[in-house]
Amino acid sequence: MTSPAASALDTPALCLDLDAFDENVRDAVTLCQLQNIDWRPHAKCHKSPIIGQRLIDAGAIGLTCAKLSEAEMFAAAGIHDLLIANMIVGPQKVARLVELRKMADPILTVDSLEQAEPISAAMQAAGLRVRTILEVDIGLSRVGTQPGEATLKLGQQVDKLPGLELIGIMGYEGHLMAVADQEAKAMQVEQALAMLVEQQTLLGSHGLQCDLVSCGGTGTIHLCTQQPCITEVQAGGVIFMDVFYREKCLVPGFREALTVLATVVSRPTPERAIIDAGRKSLNIEITTPQIKGRPDLTITRLSAEHGQVKLTGPADSLRIGDRLEIIPGYGDLTIMLHEQFHCFREGKVVETIPVAGRGKLQ
Numbered sequence: 001m002t003s004p005a006a007s008a009l010d011t012p013a014l015c016l017d018l019d020a021f022d023e024n025v026r027d028a029v030t031l032c033q034l035q036n037i038d039w040r041p042h043a044k045c046h047k048s049p050i051i052g053q054r055l056i057d058a059g060a061i062g063l064t065c066a067k068l069s070e071a072e073m074f075a076a077a078g079i080h081d082l083l084i085a086n087m088i089v090g091p092q093k094v095a096r097l098v099e100l101r102k103m104a105d106p107i108l109t110v111d112s113l114e115q116a117e118p119i120s121a122a123m124q125a126a127g128l129r130v131r132t133i134l135e136v137d138i139g140l141s142r143v144g145t146q147p148g149e150a151t152l153k154l155g156q157q158v159d160k161l162p163g164l165e166l167i168g169i170m171g172y173e174g175h176l177m178a179v180a181d182q183e184a185k186a187m188q189v190e191q192a193l194a195m196l197v198e199q200q201t202l203l204g205s206h207g208l209q210c211d212l213v214s215c216g217g218t219g220t221i222h223l224c225t226q227q228p229c230i231t232e233v234q235a236g237g238v239i240f241m242d243v244f245y246r247e248k249c250l251v252p253g254f255r256e257a258l259t260v261l262a263t264v265v266s267r268p269t270p271e272r273a274i275i276d277a278g279r280k281s282l283n284i285e286i287t288t289p290q291i292k293g294r295p296d297l298t299i300t301r302l303s304a305e306h307g308q309v310k311l312t313g314p315a316d317s318l319r320i321g322d323r324l325e326i327i328p329g330y331g332d333l334t335i336m337l338h339e340q341f342h343c344f345r346e347g348k349v350v351e352t353i354p355v356a357g358r359g360k361l362q
């Protein structure tokens with residue numbers, strides 16, 4: 001066996017090249033260490049305690065989570081330093097956060113007093129405090145307080161809440177990932193992250209603690225690790241890479257470690273092939289997936305269970321039963337469709353890793 005395509009796996013199957021993965025992890029750790037920045041990789045892409053633990057063993061300080069349920073899963077697996085980079089709102093989640101705090105040391109993200117107060121009250125009632133950071137909107141226009149006075153005001157309010165321990169700020173420069181002009185991108189990332197640095201200074205000058213300054217995605221990992229005062233980056237998908245990061249974000253280095261193995265199930269015309277991987281196995285919204293090693297083949301459409309492939313080469317270059325390795329357009333939205341990673345080394349399946357957090361959306 002020389003590649004997943006030649007393996008005995010049935011299809012569609014999510015495959016992980018462990019050699020490429022290990023190299024990506026090493027490179028991400030080195031990139032951060034060279035700048036003396038901590039790596040807190042976002043775990044929303046892999047949703048796997050096994051992978052999370054491997055990243056920590058390789059040098060990550062903890063994990064970033066998108067969901068409380070992800071944090072609960074990682075805590076149950078013994079990973080305790082967990083940033084929940086999302087707004088926790090509502091009595092059910094507040095109660096769960098208190099339970100999580102009993103077994104782990106999560107970092108809560110807040111952007112309003114309305115959100116922060118009930119959490120503080122619940123923590124205080126349980127005799128607990130939770131580390132807390134303020135999310136600042138540095139241009140993404142998603143959550144977050146406006147930089148400057150508005151964030152300072154919230155910081156002063158949060159600092160008075162007995163159940164919360166204010167330790168810093170975060171911002172996510174997600175709107176800049178795919179800026180095409182690389183000089184403009186570097187400048188815009190620098191300007192966006194400068195807002196965090198200025199915010200840190202402003203909070204500090206008012207006596208507020210702001211030791212933690214968190215930001216960063218895979219699409220900007222090479223830029224945000226260069227910025228002074230950033231203490232940690234959240235880039236997570238970098239461990240897998242994909243077409244979006246490589247072609248739209250132009251992230252230098254890192255190898256594509258992830259593929260979806262599919263089988264050609266029909267050849268209705270000389271120019272068209274149909275594979276057994278559609279939208280339930282692949283994601284096409286962010287960027288179109290690509291077929292590894294076959295520039296003559298293009299994925300033109302995905303329906304729920306079928307993928308349509310266009311051939312530009314000879315019709316007999318693709319037959320029913322042939323296997324194709326497909327590089328996900330966006331790994332994050334592809335992995336959560338699958339139950340497990342089939343992990344390869346030198347073309348052999350050496351282990352399977354469950355996507356244990358699949359469906360953990362609350």
Ligand SMILES: Cc1ncc(COP(=O)(O)O)c(C=O)c1O
Nearest residue numbers: 042085172217218234235236237
């Ligand atoms: C808060 C936050 N941080 C970081 C990231 C970057 O994640 P990744 O590196 O997997 O693209 C995201 C992605 O959506 C995010 O929402």
